[in-house]
Structures are given as C-alpha cells and as structure tokens.
Amino acid sequence: MQTTEEYKITDALASFVEKWREKPGNLIMILHKAQSEYGFIPRKIAIELGRILDVPLAKIYGVITFYNFFKLEKPGKHNIQVCTGTACYLKGGIDIIEELEILLGTGVNTVTDDGLFSIESVRCIGCCGLAPVLLIDGEIFGKLSKDDLPKIIADIRDR
C-alpha cells in the first residue's frame, strides 16, 4: 500500500541529525531514529535525509533494503511480530502466524483494511525459553498456543 500521507521531518529527528551530522558512519543510526518517529521510513523523509546529509538517495535505499529491520511501508497501528527463530519454529511459530492470518484476514507483511493490525515474521527476539512468542507494541507474549490468540487480539483492539 503506497501511502499518500504527507510526512515532514520532526523536531526530534532534526535535532538527532544535528547531533550525529559530524560523526562518520551515521546513516544507520539516523535511519533508526527516522523509523522510530514514523514507524517506517517514508519516501519523502528518505529524500529529505539525502538532501540534508548530502548522501545519494540510492545509497539510502541501498542501506534500507539491505537490513531486515527497516521498513518502507507503514505497518498497522499494532504491528504483531511473530518470532520465527529456531526454538519458536520448532514449537509452532508458523502455526501461530497461520492462525493470525485466519483471525485477522490478512497475510504476513500486510495491513488489515482498518489499518489496525499488521503481521510480521521476525528474527529471533531472544526469548527462546518462552517459545513460541510474539511481540505487540513492545509487549512480549510467551508460551503461546493458537487458542490464546483471539483473546490477545481482542484485548489489543479494546485499547
């Protein structure tokens, strides 16, 4: 989904850029800050950053697309990140994703029509002892079974 919203450099991002401007190798740190401001890296912001930092847009996109962590599309208001590290995979992480797809009527890396949820399969988040786990808005839910999901989603919906 290509967004038509207008994005402007926020004050927080602008001051972060100023702080890091002179440090060599600052691009990834600045992209992290951008993503934490907007939830993803909007094209307009990438272009702006290129201009401010005097870095070609191609280089910025080269870096963004190389790393799993950076997103080019806006995630749902609540991005559900399902861990697919080895321990979670063995303990049914894929089943969790499939069940979420059925419950939310959307696929991995897409957003529900109301913009509320998106599903993402992520690399190991290091909670292998509680496998399988998922992460919503920074909160970790562990030792999951498929039956836990409807309640988790309903609770988030009510927030």
Added chain:
Amino acid sequence: MATITLTDLKKLREDNKESENIHIIIGMGTCGIAAGANKTFDAFLDEIKVNNLKNITVKPTGCMGLCYVEPTITVKTSGQPDIIYGNVNCETACKIINEHIVEGKLVEGHIFENPAADIVNTENYDSDYKQFRIVLRNCGVIDPENIEEYIARDGYIGLEKALFELSSDDILNEVKKSGLRGRGGAGFPTGFKWEFTKQIESDQKYIICNADEGDPGAYMDRATLEGDPHSVIEAMMIAGKCVGADKGVIYIRAEYPLAIERLEIAMAQSKRLGLLGKNILGTDFSFDLEIRLGAGAFVCGEETALLASVEGNRGMPIPKPPFPAVKGLFGKPTVINNVETFANIPVIITKGGSWFAKIGTEKSKGTKVFALTGKIKNSGLVEVPMGTTLHEIVFGIGGGIPNGKAFKAVQTGGPSGGVLTEAFLDTPIDFDSLVAVGSMMGSGGMIVMDEDDCMVDIAKFYLEFCVEESCGKCAPCRIGTKKIYELLDKISQGKGELSDLQKIKDMGAAMQKASLCGLGQTAPNPVLSVIKAFEEEVLEHINDKKCRAGKCKDLVTYTIDQENCIGCTVCARKCPVNCIEGAIKVAHKIDQSLCIKCGACFEVCKFDAVIVS
C-alpha cells in the same frame, strides 16, 4: 559525584558489601518481564506496605537462567542460604511475604535449587554444582542499573589492575596465558587477536564489542548485557589499555531494546563516576564508548561486514587479509570480540590467566554459556565448564525431553552448525571435539529436537534462513544457498530423486571452499550433517515419499477411521476449507482433493478417529 580516585573506588567497594536487610531479588530480563515480572515486583511492594514491614529491599536483577519457571525470585537473608522461587505470580508473591518473610516458613511447590556456583562466591570450582558461572557471575544477583552493586562484587578490580599494576604487555600475557578463545563461534585465541592490533603503530585504534547476536535460538549475549552491562564496559577498557585504543563501539541488535537501555544507563553511571571518559581514575588513560545499532543482518556477525555496518553501509564482507586487527574500522587497527568473550576478561585480569586456564579442557579453557531451548524440560541459560558432556547438559541440567517423547537430536552452532544424534551425547564439549563430530560450538545456541521433528524440515529451515541472509556479494553463497534450498524443498514435497543428494553434497563442498565469508562457507553445514546423521530418514522422503514425523505436509494424508468416528461433526465444523462430509452420527469422510493438510481435524478429534499417515 565528581571523578573518583582509586581510594574512593576501593571504599565504594567495601561500603556496598551485603547489608543486614532482607533482599527480594526479582529476575527482570526480557524473559522475566515477558512472563509478568513487573506485576510480581509491584505485588511484593504492595504486600510489604500492607504488612508494614521494614528492612526489606526489593530489587530487579538480570536473568537467573531458569527461563522455564519465570518469573523467578531470590530471597536473601543474611546468615541463611538463599532461597530461589520460580513461577512467582502476584498470588505467590503475597504468600512469600506472608509465609516466608513474616512466619519464617518456606512456600512449598515453588522452590528451585540454586543451579550454579559463581566465581565471586567460590574461589575454586568444585563439582557440587553442575554449572559454574564466570560470564553470568552477576546475572540474577546484582541490580544491573546500579553501578555500586557491580563494584561491590569485585567490579572494576580488573580495570584497577590494568591501570595501576600491569603494563600493557602484562595484560596481554595474562589473556594469552588464560587460553581464552573467542566465544562468537570460530574460537580464535583472544590473546593473539589483541597482539596483532597491539603490535601496529597507529594514531587511532578501536575496540568493538559485537553484540549483534544473530543466531536464531541464542540469547546469552542479550542476557549478559541485560544482567551485567558493566562487565563488558570494563573489559573493553582493559582491551583498550592493552592495545592502545581510546575509542570503543558496542554494535548491538536493535531487536534488544532492554539491553540497549541498560547499557546506556551503565555507561552514564561509569561516566559520572569517572570510570569512563577522560583520565580514568586520575591516570593518563582515556576511553570513549559509543553504541551503534545493528539492523537485522546475520552476515554482520562476519567481522568485515560488521565494520561496514558500523560505518553506515550495507553490511557486506570483503576478502581477508587484511584482517580487522590490522585494518579495521575506518581503516584503523581494530579488536573485535563478542559479548561473552569480553565478559570473561575482568575475571581473567582479576584472578590471573593461569587461574582461568585451570578450568576447562586442554585446548578450550574456561566455561561456555549455552541457550538450551527447544524440546527440553528445563529450558534456559546454562554455563558449564568446557568438557562437560552433551548428555549432562541435555539430561542432567536440562531434565530431558518433556511429554514422554524420545530424544532425536541436539543442534549446536545454529545456521553454521550441525545436528548431533544420541551416539554423540557423551562428547565432552569444546571447540575441537564438536568440530570432530560434525558440528561446531557456534555462539552457544543448543536446540533439542524430539521424535516429532522432521530433520529434512529442520535442514530446510536453516537453509531458508541463509537464503534470506546471504548478502548476495559472492556467487557460491548467493546461488548455492538458493539451489540447495530448492532441492530440499523438492525432497520435502516427495519429488526428490536419489541424485539430488549428491548434488547437495557437491554444491555444499563448493560453497565451503569458494564462499567469500563465514556465512557462505558454513551455510551447507546443517544440511550436510542431516544427510550424514539421518540418512535413513532423508531416504524415506525420497524413496518411500514418507515423512515419519508428519511435518512435511505434502507427504501426509489425513483420513477418518470409519469405526472410531461417532459422527460428532466437530472436525467438519473446524475444517477451514469445508472438505469434511458427514451428517450427525454418521462416520465422516475427508475429500482429499480439497484437503489443505492443516491438521485442524486431527487436533480437535476426541475419539482418535483422524489418522495421519
């Protein structure tokens, strides 16, 4: 507080030794918090207030390693042994206050034995405990956000010695004497790495801590940073003093927000005390430290790719030599070690290299931390002396396989390692013995598999990971991972041919020889080891079109036993594609042409009428 002197530091250490208070220490690493440790923490505070109790300190700590019974807490009363409680929810927290603290009675059903001896309490390792903690010495003991607690547990003694008693040559000698080998995977001797950088004349040198723990299924570095961030900071300064570097970078995964936060707090505290920054403890040694975030790329575990990433570029490796020790960050000599390697350093300097060398095996010294996960009863972090057997870890510390299932394999080394069968369980673990039996140490993921896991599926999982994580720079890795993955996929669909196995072996051998970096060179390891150790199971997929674990969906059929089915319609209602026919009280049937093999009918049937074959 103003910058402190050596005398101040020593006084701080004495002043903060254990107090008379009762301490309730709550494990609040990521795992603990995920299991509800925040609520447990508040419940303790509330209950203490309600009972109007005095002289009780409630404090957070890092991971105690008992991930399977989080939230975990320790009750420390001076003069009495520590009591560890597991599965402590709010209700249990109230019980612990009312029964243990007020009445002096232990709360049954939640008590767990202390799993490990640690180096601060125990001068020499004795075998009363199966585990011995050097790296995790402070995890589960100190409040990681309080520098004074770290100092009180012999913290910054290593730095003191490095600054006031030892020359840079002495430091190097101690590290070399210790026999410490890099814990990131390859096991390169740390002392030699430092020596290369030390020997070179340069106006600028760097120390980098690799905390980009990318192996899926490994989390010891996260736990170390969340539980004991100062140990890594101290170690990096010791390395800086040794090789002549005054700048350090911690390259850490953005996926570890709590570890990043605790590192930032720790760095700010060290700076405030003057233990980090300019003229540390009044000497002419200065050290600057900075955090740089990774962004999710497994290949950045490779040193040259990591450097590219710290420099703000795509994390692609370059051919070695020159090695980073000679030409590293921004072209300057750079020492790169991982978190666990660094966490050993303060102890080695404090206790001496020869003390450290007494622990472990002939060629692998010290301990190793493993993240024991998968189909195992007691999943968690374990730290054992090198030379401990796999059997001891899986069946002793780990408690064996849950739900009465049979052990099938243990995987070490993640996407670069291999699987080990029952026949190898008596292997004493060290760098060389694991390689000899077809796996590798790796960073410390140890994943246990049971009879329900299909080895072809596991090999496919690791290959898929490597396909996605290959940076694409060199052809053997970019094409090899993809082609092997395709062949495995074909085998898992029952379309495999015998000649495919030879193709996989040939391509694997080519990748091992011709890939540019460690990722490509080791990517075929999991599949090659599966073909070797589980040949029969792989051949079943090819010749008999059969998956004994029932994981490869294309090889599985679900049918309904007409005798057992009572016609309850539960499965028909649960089926997402409506392919089960049958009226009430009439035996049902599955339309094989529509079945998507999701297994939902099998899960809901209470009469064992759905058969998987």
